[in-house]
Amino acid sequence: MKANCWTGRNSVEVQDxxxxxxxxxxxxxxxxxxxxxxxxxxxLVDGYVPTMEKGDILGHEFMGEVVEVGPGIxxxxxxxxxxxxxxxxxACGSCASCRAQLYSCCENTNPNxxxxxxxxxHPTAGIYGYSHLTGGFAGGQAEYARVVFADVNALKIExxxxxxxxxxxxxxxxxxxxxxxxxxxxxxxxxxVWGAGPVGQFAMDSARVLGAEKVIAIDKENYRLDMASAxxxxxxxxxxxxxxxxxxxxxxxxxxDKCIDAVGMEATHGAAHVHLYDRAKQAVxxxxxxxxxxxxxxxSCRSGGVxxxxxxxxxxxxxxxxxxWMNRSLTLRTGQxxxxxxxxxxxxxxxxxxxxxxxxxxxxxxxTEAPTGYDLFKNKKDHCEKVVLSP
Amino acid sequence: MTTDTPSASSLRHDPLVRGLGWASAALGxxxxxxxxxxxxxxxxxxxVRHRSATTAVGVRELAAAAGLLGRRPNPxxxxxxxxxxxxxxxxxxxxxxNHDGRGLGRTVAATAAVTAITATDVYAAVTRTGRSSPMExxxxxxxxxxxxxxxxxxxxxERLPQFMAHLDAVHVTGPRTSxxxxxxxxxxxxxxxxxTTQDVPGQLMAWRSVxxxxxxxxxxxxxxxxxxxxxxELRVTLRYDLPGGAVGKAAAxxxxxxxxQQLDDDLRRFKxxxxxxxxxxSEGAPGGKRARGEFPxxxxxxxxxxxxxxxxx
Numbered sequence: 109m110k111a112n113c114w115t116g117r118n119s120v121e122v123q124d125x126x127x128x129x130x131x132x133x134x135x136x137x138x139x140x141x142x143x144x145x146x147x148x149x150x151x152l153v154d155g156y157v158p159t160m161e162k163g164d165i166l167g168h169e170f171m172g173e174v175v176e177v178g179p180g181i182x183x184x185x186x187x188x189x190x191x192x193x194x195x196x197x198x199a200c201g202s203c204a205s206c207r208a209q210l211y212s213c214c215e216n217t218n219p220n221x222x223x224x225x226x227x228x229x230h231p232t233a234g235i236y237g238y239s240h241l242t243g244g245f246a247g248g249q250a251e252y253a254r255v256v257f258a259d260v261n262a263l264k265i266e267x268x269x270x271x272x273x274x275x276x277x278x279x280x281x282x283x284x285x286x287x288x289x290x291x292x293x294x295x296x297x298x299x300x301v302w303g304a305g306p307v308g309q310f311a312m313d314s315a316r317v318l319g320a321e322k323v324i325a326i327d328k329e330n331y332r333l334d335m336a337s338a339x340x341x342x343x344x345x346x347x348x349x350x351x352x353x354x355x356x357x358x359x360x361x362x363x364x365d366k367c368i369d370a371v372g373m374e375a376t377h378g379a380a381h382v383h384l385y386d387r388a389k390q391a392v393x394x395x396x397x398x399x400x401x402x403x404x405x406x407x408s409c410r411s412g413g414v415x416x417x418x419x420x421x422x423x424x425x426x427x428x429x430x431x432x433w434m435n436r437s438l439t440l441r442t443g444q445x446x447x448x449x450x451x452x453x454x455x456x457x458x459x460x461x462x463x464x465x466x467x468x469x470x471x472x473x474x475x476t477e478a479p480t481g482y483d484l485f486k487n488k489k490d491h492c493e494k495v496v497l498s499p
Numbered sequence: 500m501t502t503d504t505p506s507a508s509s510l511r512h513d514p515l516v517r518g519l520g521w522a523s524a525a526l527g528x529x530x531x532x533x534x535x536x537x538x539x540x541x542x543x544x545x546x547v548r549h550r551s552a553t554t555a556v557g558v559r560e561l562a563a564a565a566g567l568l569g570r571r572p573n574p575x576x577x578x579x580x581x582x583x584x585x586x587x588x589x590x591x592x593x594x595x596x597n598h599d600g601r602g603l604g605r606t607v608a609a610t611a612a613v614t615a616i617t618a619t620d621v622y623a624a625v626t627r628t629g630r631s632s633p634m635e636x637x638x639x640x641x642x643x644x645x646x647x648x649x650x651x652x653x654x655x656x657e658r659l660p661q662f663m664a665h666l667d668a669v670h671v672t673g674p675r676t677s678x679x680x681x682x683x684x685x686x687x688x689x690x691x692x693x694x695t696t697q698d699v700p701g702q703l704m705a706w707r708s709v710x711x712x713x714x715x716x717x718x719x720x721x722x723x724x725x726x727x728x729x730x731x732e733l734r735v736t737l738r739y740d741l742p743g744g745a746v747g748k749a750a751a752x753x754x755x756x757x758x759x760q761q762l763d764d765d766l767r768r769f770k771x772x773x774x775x776x777x778x779x780x781s782e783g784a785p786g787g788k789r790a791r792g793e794f795p796x797x798x799x800x801x802x803x804x805x806x807x808x809x810x811x812x
Contacts, residue, residue, distance in 0.1 A: 111800065128801040131780040131811075161783070163798030180776070202774040204643050204729055216771045219784035220796075222764050231767075234781060237799065244783015244799045254801070256779065 110499070111165040111250035112478035117155035120166065120479050128246060128254040133180030136258030138192060142271040143170040143248050145481050145495045146279060147305050148372075148420050152239060153482060156373060156396065157422055159223065159240040168196035168236040169278040170248030171271060177258065185259040192262035194255050195447035196279045198234040198245065201260030205233075212444035217256065218243040227423070232444065249478055251499040263451045272496060273458055276310070276465040282450035284310025284370070287418035289450075290441040291366035293318045300324040300355055300364035300408065302401040304332035304343075306468045306494045307418060308370035312341050313463050315368070324358060326351055328376070331491040335468070346378040352408045363410035372419025373397035389426060396423030406432050406440075417442035471495040510572040515623050519580060520567030522616075523560040530557025541609045542602025543594045552590065559583050577624035584617035633715075636737045636759055640766040642773045643730040646722040647701040652773055653720055653733075654704060662768035662778060664761055664788050676709075689713035715740050735766065785810035 109128075115121045128137055146169050151157050153166070171193040177186060186192075197212035205213040214233035218224055221231030224241050234256065237247015246254065255262055265274050284307045291299060299315040301308050304327035312323045316339075325336035326344045333343040344354045355364055377383040377400040386398040405415045406429045415438055433440060457463045470493040473481050481495035510516050530537050534553040543549050563583065566576035591610045598606060642649050652658070656677050660666040667680045667688070675695045683689045691712030697705040697719070707717035716739030723732040768778045768788055778787040783796040785806070802810060 113798075113800065126801040126803050128782075129807060131782075131785060132777055134775075161796060161798045163800055164783075165798075165800045200771075200775045200779075202643060203770075204641070207643070216767075216775050217779055219779055219781050219787070221767055222760060234779070240783050240796050240799065243779075244781045244796050246782040246799045246801055254782075256781075257775070 109251035110475060111246075112167065112475065112497075113162075114152060114160055114164045114166055115162055118153060120153060120482050122476050122478055123163070125163075125165065125250070128252050130176065130178045131254065132256060133178045134257050134259055135178040136174050136181060136186060136192075136255045136262065137176040138170070138172040138194065138253050138255050138262075139175045140170050140172040140248060140251060140253055140499050141191075142172070142275045143167050143250075143475070143497050143499065144275060144278075144280075145169075145249070145478070145485050145497070147307065147485075148238070149482075150486050151372075151374060151420060151422065153486070154374065156390075157239045157241065159220075161240060161244075164237065164239070164244075165247040165250050166237045167247035167249030168238055169275065169280065170194055170236075170253060171265075171275050171278060172253075174258070174262070175252070181259050186262060186264070190262070191265045192255075192258075193265060193274050193277045193451070194236070194248065194253070195261055195263070195277075195282075195451060196235055196238070197444060197447055198236070198243070198256045199261055199448055200257055206260075209446055209449045210443075211446040211448045220244060235444075249475065249497060251475070261448065263455070265455070267459060269458060270466075272466045272469060274455065274465075275496065276306075276468075277447075277451050277454055277458075279445065279447060280306045281310050281454055281463070281465050282447045283307050283418050283445040284312075285314040285450050285454060286443070286445045287311040287368045287370060287416050288314035288318050288320075290416040290418075290443075291315065291318075291368065291414050293320050293366060295319060296321045297365040298322045298324065298359050298362075299366045299368065300326060300405070301368045301370055302326045302375075302405060303370035303419060304329070304336045305370065308332075308368075309335060309339075309468050309493075310463075310465070311368045311370050311418065312336060312339065315366075317457065317462055320366075322358075324355065324364065328378070329488055332493065335493065339467075349378075351378070351404055355408045359410070363408050363413065365410055365413050367405035367409045367413065367415045369401045369405050369415065369417045369419045371401040372417075373399075373421050373423075375400040375419075386426070395426045397421045397425045399425035399428065403427065403429055406438060409436075409438055411436040412438070414439045414441060418445065420444075468494045469496055473497055475499040510567075510574060510627060511570075513627065515619075516567055516572060516574075516577065516627055519577070519620065519623055520564050520572070523567065523580065524564035527557045527560030527564055530554065530560060539602075540605065541591075541594075542605035543591075544599075544601075556583070556587065574624070574627050577620065577627055580620045581617065581624050584613060584620055587613050588617065633738055633740050634758065636762050637735065638759070638762040638766050639732060639734045640770050641725050641729060641732050642770050644773050646724055646731045649731040649733060649773055650701045650704070650722045653722075653769075654698075658772075662772055662788055663765045677706075679708075681714075683714070691716070733766065733769070735762065737762065780810075 110122055111125045112120055113123045149166055174188050174190045198217040199206045199211035199214045200216040203215040205215050212233050217234035218231050220240055220243055224231045234243030234245050236245045288311050297320050299320040301311050304325045315323050323341040325341045327333050328347040337343050375398050389395045409415050475497045484490055484492040485495050530553050534550040538549045538553045563576050563580050656669045659669050665681045670678045672678050677693050680690050691708040692710050693706045694709050695706050703721050705719035708715055718737040721734045725732045771778050780787050783799045
């Protein structure tokens with residue numbers, strides 16, 4: 109089959125690889141009908157996540173049709189022909205973390221848990237196409253994929269919603285939603301969202317669905333801010349505005365009640381010297397992540413507010429404003445999305461028309477043009493917001 | 500956590516160790532009692548500094564003799580002797596360089612003799628400190644199942660190789676006995692018979708190797724209810740003599756076989772079996788329990804038929 113593979117830093121290539129096979133009894137093989145490029149794929153391609161191997165298949169946002177199931181799968185749960193969306197974190201469904209709905213912290217699905225434990229203190233779940241630190245599972249930017257513990261992970265789509273309407277249930281829609289959910293939004297809340305990429309857009313939509321009074325989008329790409337603006341959100345361009353001052357002005361000096369970091373480790377900063385400082389530290393590996401957004405969100409958030417982090421961090425950051433965080437009673441909440449927790453309720457919201465995930469799609473390409481898709485998305489060419497690939 | 504405690508009793512009856520101890524004594528006594536004469540015999544002259552250096556060396560030799568010949572000989576003294584030899588060689592080299600020519604032959608002969616002794620000491624230190632180094636490993640995990648169930652799964656000894664990376668096979672040979680086969684570092688295979696020494700259903704199992712085991716070992720597993728209805732805390736202790744002892748252990752670690760990490764990984768896989776029914780495989784680590792040994796891993800892409808055959812057998 110054809111698959112989009114990582115071939116080195118800043119390099120991906122569509123290659124011919126063997127078809128997947130069942131390795132565990134509760135596996136299923138899915139013929140992929142739609143797959144997408146995620147912002148976190150860029151962290152891998154840019155070389156900021158260790159333990160990539162040349163030839164790894166990328167991609168953790170995919171859906172398709174079940175073409176084979178392992179002997180351990182009960183036919184009442186899943187069978188050949190089912191149309192499914194696959195959540196990116198692999199959950200076993202049985203461990204204490206899964207029972208507590210902390211699916212992305214599953215204790216059993218990462219065969220390389222020992223490495224993940226060394227970096228993070230405790231192991232984290234397996235993730236498709238997301239380095240060997242998260243297990244070395246083949247990704248979904250391919251014609252077929254193996255789905256692990258398919259009986260507890262794959263979400264069956266039984267309505268006639270299109271692929272584009274449900275594909276993002278695999279990652280970015282639940283991720284954006286969890287960003288807003290962790291904010292514990294109250295009546296009258298002003299929610300600021302750093303990053304108007306796909307996850308940021310969904311965090312904004314979710315904040316509104318959950319009752320936010322006002323939603324503020326912060327980015328530097330005009331086309332992304334325009335997308336947010338078209339939904340009725342207030343925008344701040346961080347390249348020509350001081351973000352904290354602008355936020356204070358928009359909130360009567362209080363600061364946003366809730367702040368969502370939908371950017372993560374590869375942030376840029378409006379002030380060139382600040383950006384260069386962290387970029388240089390990252391280049392010489394004395395910090396792995398650039399935490400501009402995290403710092404700014406903590407400094408801007410109103411006292412007693414919540415800073416919710418869904419942008420991906422991978423290692424260590426410098427100059428974390430612990431004093432502001434502690435002295436002003438801020439709550440910091442975060443996590444790789446527990447997708448399985450949110451898929452069904454979000455599917456319901458899509459069916460009811462409360463959220464339209466298709467609004468962010470700007471590019472539709474065949475799988476064979478995946479490298480072009482990466483170039484468009486990474487370099488923000490042609491007003492690229494989200495690329496969907498069809499095998 | 501790993502600990503090393505060298506065995507004293509085996510050194511007390513070791514002819515090489517005792518020989519080296521007596522050699523230390525034989526050198527130390529004249530060096531302390533008649534330093535001037537000893538220095539002259541070496542051909543290095545009897546100036547005050549030569550005499551005091553000789554006395555100091557003598558004291559060191561007597562200490563080594565006491566350390567190796569005492570009631571509880573400590574193998575660290577073997578390395579102490581190696582250190583002393585290197586000191587002696589340094590001093591003799593300096594003596595050779597600044598020699599006035601008188602008795603040069605004797606100094607050369609002494610240097611040659613010390614070189615030979617150094618080689619013997621290094622050999623003794625490497626083999627003796629390596630011969631017996633019992634190691635104790637402990638690890639714990641929490642399994643989301645009741646203690647009785649976790650105990651029953653562990654008691655099924657023939658299943659242990661499914662998750663313990665180094666075990667190739669376990670055969671139950673009687674109600675309390677079993678035969679074990681494991682792979683050791685550097686491609687060696689070791690075997691032993693084991694007997695169950697304690698068995699309290701739902702709480703505890705302990706065993707030890709019996710007879711002429713390749714690797715003497717023992718271990719125990721405790722099954723403790725986890726607080727808050729979270730299943731069972733599994734606490735494992737293993738004690739064994741690694742082949743090659745301290746040196747073998749260091750070498751094994753160098754080649755990536757870190758025993759403590761292995762036990763942690765073994766328990767992780769046990770948890771996978773207890774909670775999900777099997778060991779989870781990825782394309783990058785298709786061998787299941789061999790995952791750690793597979794670095795650099797297979798790329799995260801499906802396997803060819805041949806690779807599959809190899810991974811699944």
